[in-house]
Amino acid sequence: MRKKWLTSVLLGIVVIFSGFSQSGISKKLDTLPSHPRLLMQQGEEKALMEKINKSATWRQIHESIISAGDDLLTRPPLERKKIGMRLLDVSRESLRRIFFLSYSYRMTGEEKYLQRAEKELIAVCRFTDWNPSHFLDVAEMTLGVSIGYDWLYKELPEDSKKIIRAAIRDKGLRPSFDESYNWFLKTENNWNQVCNAGMTFGALATYEEDKEWNKNIILRALRSLPLAMKEYEPDGAYPEGYSYWEYGTTNNVLMLDALNKVLGEDITGSLGRNFIQTAGFYQHMAGPLGRSFNYSDCGEEAGLAPAMFWFADKKKDPSLLWTEKNYLSEAHREYNTANRYLPLALLWGADVNIDSITPPHALMWTGRGRTPVSMMRTSWTSPEAIYVAIKGGSPSSNHAHMDIGSFVMDAGGVRWAMDLGKQDYESLESRNINLWSMTQESSRWQVYRYNNYSHNTLTINNELQQVSGYAPIEHTTHDTTFMSAVCDLSSVYATTVSSCRRGIALVDKKYVMVRDEISAPADTPSTIRWTMLTPAKVKKIKKDRIELEQSGKKLTLKVVGKYPVRLQTWDTRSPNAYDASNAGTVKVGFESEVPAGATGHFTVYLLPEGSTYDSGKNMPLSQWTENITDN
The missing domain is CATH 1.50.10.100 (Chondroitin AC/alginate lyase)
Structure with missing residues (x-):
């Protein structure tokens, strides 16, 4: 050292x-x-x-x-x-x-x-x-x-x-x-x-x-x-x-x-x-x-x-x-x-001259490095704009969570996909939580807000993400009809999958699409849990969709997958006395299995009220091909 x-x-x-x-x-x-x-x-x-x-x-x-x-x-x-x-x-x-x-x-x-x-x-x-x-x-x-x-x-x-x-x-x-x-x-x-x-x-x-x-x-x-x-x-x-x-x-x-x-x-x-x-x-x-x-x-x-x-x-x-x-x-x-x-x-x-400031031209920004991120939006001037952002990186980074592959989303003047953020440090340090150790075995990862169970990402075989892993953003596309970023999450789930890639796209300035492609090991199936944390109320759960509502606005979460999915919700309360209250939130998503040696793909459409999706744009991630360029 x-x-x-x-x-x-x-x-x-x-x-x-x-x-x-x-x-x-x-x-x-x-x-x-x-x-x-x-x-x-x-x-x-x-x-x-x-x-x-x-x-x-x-x-x-x-x-x-x-x-x-x-x-x-x-x-x-x-x-x-x-x-x-x-x-x-x-x-x-x-x-x-x-x-x-x-x-x-x-x-x-x-x-x-x-x-x-x-x-x-x-x-x-x-x-x-x-x-x-x-x-x-x-x-x-x-x-x-x-x-x-x-x-x-x-x-x-x-x-x-x-x-x-x-x-x-x-x-x-x-x-x-x-x-x-x-x-x-x-x-x-x-x-x-x-x-x-x-x-x-x-x-x-x-x-x-x-x-x-x-x-x-x-x-x-x-x-x-x-x-x-x-x-x-x-x-x-x-x-x-x-x-x-x-x-x-x-x-x-x-x-x-x-x-x-x-x-x-x-x-x-x-x-x-x-x-x-x-x-x-x-x-x-x-x-x-x-x-x-x-x-x-x-x-x-x-x-x-x-x-x-x-x-x-x-x-x-x-x-x-x-x-x-x-x-x-x-x-x-x-x-x-x-x-x-x-x-x-x-x-x-x-x-x-404050009055002469004009909005930026770029609707998308991507940065590489220790914690790669990509952010995209439909407008700088409308509070109703759609905004979505995704991150890669590693849980081993300073202040990091097991939130690799996580995203947030705003649309219609409300935040639909959210992050709980940190818990007050003193509330955990006073309970002897080893908050500043980033090893795989650290008690940091037992804190609900810090592990992948609480974030807008995947949990596979109910395991924690791997601290030693690192997820780069491989590709982006900047066309305003298909702004996207693809992140390789494979090493973050190295103990549970052969490969795992996530793409997120803002399509036609109308809706967000999240596509995951997961290959299970040759000898072991992979149980996938896809979660999105939201402050919205769950109005209906159907076979292939969940309908959300907040502040008079609606969002539909529709799922299309190679393998059958079980849509559901999860409580965000923790049984641990040291965990903060997460009142007013719920996790929505699905579970599914990818058979041993097989590759599955799952696409979630996040559809603001009044929008429809174009199934033709649900392409394999290999076709989201524009390379990352400097901003």
């Missing part, structure tokens, strides 16, 4: 310094701008305010931050209260408070925000520690304290600055050299991005106190970050899914933006070759109802992602903000002011 990591780090160094020599970066770090230097430098307030005043939308966002700052004036300072093993909620609220108050002071000059920010800074800096055993807590606290220290540097009393500097050094940066805590330097997931961003901000904020030591922290982060940025290759898909994209990628961009400013050059391409393409992934991951494709440990609720404004600027593509502009409305004020990153939307997006 250590040899593998060392090789990766050395490769990362080559990538980093292909555009910048180590000595060149060191030299640039020796001539940093004066405070404030992070994200918004001295004198940039006036230009930002001029941009804000030109737009009613941006004015509303600006005023919502100021109003939230006013609300904080009478609240008691934060206290060091952990939930289980985490201080993370406190760290995140500290970042929100300090960021909002510091922004409010810099943009208005009103002393009340400076005084309240100082009070908050001193309170968290006097904590006994920032909980280094869960280093995300340290990273987010360091990020927030560093922004406050830098942005308010010229106005803070020297005694306060001394306390804050010491906390950044002793409670933030110094623990990052402890091998018990700094494993984030060696990983590819969001911990790498969040922790390196926090440490980089701490080092930049206090740089003058010990230039060589802080320089070492920054260069260490630059050696480590490419491990995480490589995860976006080759197309920009983020393995950990929608909400973890918002977390990891936002911190990644924070670090890049801060360094680009102080270095005076853009180092983004030198650190991650295809990182910039990930904006398309995030945009297509949200359906027409504002609900995400919430695979793995992700939540379904979508919301404003300030990082998208950074990407839109880099790519010179305002259409990337088609979904984001809806979240800027007054209706989302409460949600937005709970977003600790909200000021970034102004810092990165105030140049954008």
Whole structure:
């Protein structure tokens, strides 16, 4: 493991310094701008305010931050209260408070925000520690304290600055050299991005106190970050899914933006070759109802992602903000002011003319990599649009579930095929569930929401999917009369089938078709269970179809198969005391058997009310032949 990591780090160094020599970066770090230097430098307030005043939308966002700052004036300072093993909620609220108050002071000059920010800074800096055993807590606290220290540097009393500097050094940066805590330097997931961003901000904020030591922290982060940025290759898909994209990628961009400013050059391409393409992934991951494709440990609720404004600027593509502009409305004020990153939307997006943003052209997006995904829709402008998305990958990935081959579907303004998402981590950790082990035998897979029994995929011979398996997306078709993706699930079911492939298609912009082709082993039959989780009510079950209804809309699930099928429903309640309630949901689908040595195929048509299917388009998956191309 250590040899593998060392090789990766050395490769990362080559990538980093292909555009910048180590000595060149060191030299640039020796001539940093004066405070404030992070994200918004001295004198940039006036230009930002001029941009804000030109737009009613941006004015509303600006005023919502100021109003939230006013609300904080009478609240008691934060206290060091952990939930289980985490201080993370406190760290995140500290970042929100300090960021909002510091922004409010810099943009208005009103002393009340400076005084309240100082009070908050001193309170968290006097904590006994920032909980280094869960280093995300340290990273987010360091990020927030560093922004406050830098942005308010010229106005803070020297005694306060001394306390804050010491906390950044002793409670933030110094623990990052402890091998018990700094494993984030060696990983590819969001911990790498969040922790390196926090440490980089701490080092930049206090740089003058010990230039060589802080320089070492920054260069260490630059050696480590490419491990995480490589995860976006080759197309920009983020393995950990929608909400973890918002977390990891936002911190990644924070670090890049801060360094680009102080270095005076853009180092983004030198650190991650295809990182910039990930904006398309995030945009297509949200359906027409504002609900995400919430695979793995992700939540379904979508919301404003300030990082998208950074990407839109880099790519010179305002259409990337088609979904984001809806979240800027007054209706989302409460949600937005709970977003600790909200000021970034102004810092990165105030140049954008919100009213001139047009919808994207592409109705489909496919990404390969560790967790391949494909998303397709009938329209960007209609809330009634059909949206369907499917994933491949492996249960062994960080935050993954046994949801390989799973899909979600929206149509007629409702979600028909859904995902339960994660269960609260503390509720499981407190029951001694080994939640972070990804081995086949891990108790993680006994949690109902995490195994394949609860997802919109197959269960074969009542067995769990194989953690060691990996399912690529083999083919896609982009014709608007037949948008499709084909996923090879064979290795995920290696103990129960000879081969297993799933195709999903959005046909004629009218309905969705899911086709599975399964070959049983020569000596053993395969019992197939096809399930779709839904919040709809089951109105009728007939021989070959199930009729669903919700919110006054109807959907018919019709099944055609080579072998007889038994349509049925399954309860989503679990007998385990540690499992969350899944009230208001039901699983629908069928069971069938593929005889030993035989190959069976099963097609499910998901038909919105009023639509009919074309049986001629139910072709073998081998005829869905267009190869995957770059987005």
